[in-house]
Amino acid sequence: MDIKLLNIGFGNTVVANRIVAIVSPSSAPMKRLKEDAKQANKLIDATMGRRTRAIIITDSDHVILSGVQAETIAQRLLHDQGQKDGPTSKSGK
DSSP states (O other): OOOOEEEEETTEEEEGGGEEEEEOTTSHHHHHHHHHHHHTTOEEEESTTSOOOEEEEETTSOEEEESSOHHHHHHHHHHHHHHHTOOOOOSOO
């Protein structure tokens, strides 16, 4: 199994294969999700004291808070998946 790490900001990484969703923290359901995860001891705060800008949900029901925008994390994930496929050869060899 190939393990890919995704940078979620400020030197923190998560295993990319375990991510189910990357969402914005502003809605009421996401605030409830955050509280429920805290009660279940499944909340990981990776904001480094900054404002929460993204919530990452994993397949193990862990909820990870990040200080980086959800769109930025999603772009990093897409970029990393593109590199996984490898560069395409244009030389025809």
